[in-house]
Structures are given as structure tokens and as C-alpha cells.
Amino acid sequence: MTEIIDGNAVASEIRDDLTDAIETLAEAGSRPGLATVLMGDDPASQTYVNMKQRDCEEVGIESHHVDVDGDADPEVLYDAIADLNDDPEIHGYIVQAPVPDHVDYREVIRRVDPAKDVDGFHPENVGRLVAGDARFRPCTPHGVQKLLESADIDLEGKDVTIVGRSDIVGKPLANLLIQKADDGNATVTVCHSRTEDLATKTRNADIVVAAAGAPELVDGSMIGDGAVVIDVGVNRVSADTEKGYELVGDVEFESAKAKASAITPVPGGVGPMTRAMLLYNTVKAAGLQEDVAVDLP
Ligand SMILES: NC(=O)C1=CN([C@@H]2O[C@H](COP(=O)(O)OP(=O)(O)OC[C@H]3O[C@@H](n4cnc5c(N)ncnc54)[C@H](OP(=O)(O)O)[C@@H]3O)[C@@H](O)[C@H]2O)C=CC1
Numbered sequence: 001m002t003e004i005i006d007g008n009a010v011a012s013e014i015r016d017d018l019t020d021a022i023e024t025l026a027e028a029g030s031r032p033g034l035a036t037v038l039m040g041d042d043p044a045s046q047t048y049v050n051m052k053q054r055d056c057e058e059v060g061i062e063s064h065h066v067d068v069d070g071d072a073d074p075e076v077l078y079d080a081i082a083d084l085n086d087d088p089e090i091h092g093y094i095v096q097a098p099v100p101d102h103v104d105y106r107e108v109i110r111r112v113d114p115a116k117d118v119d120g121f122h123p124e125n126v127g128r129l130v131a132g133d134a135r136f137r138p139c140t141p142h143g144v145q146k147l148l149e150s151a152d153i154d155l156e157g158k159d160v161t162i163v164g165r166s167d168i169v170g171k172p173l174a175n176l177l178i179q180k181a182d183d184g185n186a187t188v189t190v191c192h193s194r195t196e197d198l199a200t201k202t203r204n205a206d207i208v209v210a211a212a213g214a215p216e217l218v219d220g221s222m223i224g225d226g227a228v229v230i231d232v233g234v235n236r237v238s239a240d241t242e243k244g245y246e247l248v249g250d251v252e253f254e255s256a257k258a259k260a261s262a263i264t265p266v267p268g269g270v271g272p273m274t275r276a277m278l279l280y281n282t283v284k285a286a287g288l289q290e291d292v293a294v295d296l297p
């Protein structure tokens with residue numbers, strides 16, 4: 001039987017475990033604060049922002065939100081960032097990607113105070129991660145590590161193929177999984193749109209992570225017998241549903257499940273873990289800024 005790895009359940013456990021640390025902070029007179037910044041009105045981003053606000057309420061993190069007009073000058077966004085950097089009640093914040101085309105996301109990230117960069121995207125935090133001294137692990141890669149751990153999947157010596165080399169998923173995940181650590185020690189192959197013979201690279205892997213943003217790119221014929229399949233993709237494809245779309249992963253679920261020993265679904269796999277690890281980083285940031293020792297799950 002193929003195990004379906006339940007991201008909602010694991011994320012819920014992590015939120016439960018975080019309440020202890022939040023209690024410790026409360027005893028020291030502090031409440032963690034997380035802000036989201038959204039420039040423009042990308043509907044998927046709006047959905048995530050709403051979900052993050054609900055997550056915060058559930059665990060007792062103060063949630064803030066800043067909207068910036070999609071047509072505004074980049075300086076308006078930079079000012080909002082400077083305000084968040086200066087606000088002692090905000091321990092962490094993220095600027096939702098993508099930003100409009102006239103804004104340079106790299107420049108945006110450089111302006112975020114690295115101590116409040118709970119996405120882990122600032123060059124200082126990227127550098128620390130690559131050097132094996134991460135302060136904030138990027139939420140999606142960290143969520144993938146926690147999902148694998150929850151399913152008792154040991155990475156040591158395993159061959160992992162990651163499909164996707166983005167700065168927010170593929171690259172940081174590859175860096176984490178090759179690290180000399182209990183949740184690393186894997187041998188990692190990173191694939192992208194110029195990769196020749198993707199199917200051979202995925203078929204030879206013990207663990208396949210699909211993070212390409214290409215609906216159902218990876219099917220069962222590309223999965224080795226008994227492999228573990230982690231589907232990071234969350235793609236909105238138009239469908240005759242109430243919302244007018246349905247969510248589809250980067251993996252063709254049924255055919256991949258027939259080959260895999262364990263697989264994550266979409267929705268309900270990696271997505272909820274990304275949100276849980278954002279709360280984790282926020283609590284960590286608050287502990288560091290308030291100089292309170294907190295136990296993290
Ligand atoms: N579950 C979650 O929490 C999260 C989900 N996501 C989802 O994960 C997916 C990936 O996101 P993100 O990393 O931001 O995406 P990007 O578009 O930034 O990167 C996609 C990567 O996949 C590669 N790629 C695209 N098509 C193919 C293909 N046909 N064959 C091989 N490689 C391919 C690209 O190659 P190249 O570099 O050559 O262009 C690129 O490296 C999306 O569906 C996104 O919605 C993202 C973040 C969090």
C-alpha cells in the first residue's frame with residue numbers, strides 16, 4: 001500500500017508544538033508578530049495571505065497585512081519595508097512573490113532586515129544556509145524536510161532528484177539535503193527546463209521532489225518502484241468547479257501513486273507545511289529579537 005503523506009496533519013502537529021514556545025514568549029511579555037506584504041492583486045497570493053492570517057490566529061501570533069497598489073512606484077513598497085524593519089512589534093515579514101514586472105524582487109529582498117526575513121530569501125540568510133549555518137530555513141524546503149521526517153524516511157545515502165532550480169524551492173532544498181546533518185546526507189540531482197532526459201533522472205531516484213510549476217509533469221512512468229514522491233507544485237488550472245479552477249500538482253497523482261511507496265497529495269501536502277514553517281520562523285525570529293530562549297519543534 002502506498003502511504004499518502006498527510007501535510008495537513010503534520011502541519012497541525014507543528015502548530016500545536018509551537019504553542020509552547022509562544023507561551024514562553026508570552027511569559028516574557030512578548031507576542032510574536034508576522035506581517036505579509038502584497039503588491040498588486042494576484043488572486044493566489046491573496047488566498048495564501050488569508051490562510052496565513054488564519055494560521056496566526058490559531059496559534060496566537062499577531063498578524064499584520066500591508067497592501068501596496070500594483071501600479072505604485074517601487075519606492076512605495078520600499079517605504080513599507082522600511083516601516084516594517086523599524087516596527088518592534090513585527091518580528092518577521094514576507095513580501096509575497098511575484099511582484100509586478102516593474103519591481104525588481106531581488107532589490108526588494110535586499111531591503112528586508114535579515115533578522116526579520118522569515119522567508120529566508122535575503123542574501124545574508126542564503127549565504128548562511130549554504131554555509132551550513134542557517135538562521136531561517138526557507139519555508140517550503142524546511143516543510144519538505146519535516147514531511148520526510150514525519151514519514152520516517154531517512155535521507156542518508158539516498159538519491160534525491162529535484163525537478164526545479166528556483167531560488168525559493170529547488171536550490172535551497174538541494175542545499176539542505178546535501179548537508180552533513182540528520183535531515184540531510186542525501187545525494188542530490190537538480191533538474192530544470194534544460195535538463196536532458198529528465199525521466200531517467202527521476203526514475204533512478206529514491207526520492208523525487210517535483211517543483212517545476214508544470215501541471216502533472218511527472219507521471220508514473222518517470223517514478224521508480226517504491227520511490228517516495230514529494231509534489232511541491234500548486235497550479236491553478238481552469239475547471240468547471242465553483243471557484244472556476246482546480247489545484248493540480250506537478251505530479252500525475254494516480255499513476256505516480258501506483259509506483260510510489262509514499263506520496264504527497266495536492267492540496268494537503270507541501271502547501272500547509274510551507275505555512276506551518278513560516279510560523280516556526282516567526283517564533284524563532286521573536287525569540288532571537290526578544291532574547292528569549294524558545295524550544296522549537
Ligand atoms: N507548496 C508550496 O508551498 C509551494 C508551492 N510552489 C509551487 O511550486 C511550483 C514551483 O514553484 P517555483 O519554484 O516558485 O517556480 P519557478 O517558476 O520559479 O521555477 C520552476 C523551475 O522548474 C523548472 N521547470 C519548469 N518546467 C520544467 C520542465 N518541463 N522540465 C524540467 N524543469 C522544469 C524551471 O527551469 P528553468 O530554471 O530552466 O526555467 C525552474 O527551475 C509552482 O507550482 C508553485 O506554485 C511554490 C512555492 C511554495
Ligand SMILES: Nc1nc(=O)c2c([nH]1)NC[C@@H]1CN(c3ccc(C(=O)N[C@@H](CCC(=O)O)C(=O)O)cc3)C=[N+]21
Pocket residue numbers: 047048051094095096097098119139140234247266267268269270271272274275
Ligand atoms: N515571499 C513568498 N514566500 C512564499 O512562501 C511564497 C510566495 N512568496 N509566493 C507564492 C509561493 C507559493 N506558496 C504557497 C504557500 C501555501 C500554499 C498552500 O497552503 N496550499 C494549500 C492549498 C491552497 C489553496 O487552496 O489555494 C495546499 O496545497 O493544500 C501553497 C503555496 C508560498 N509561496
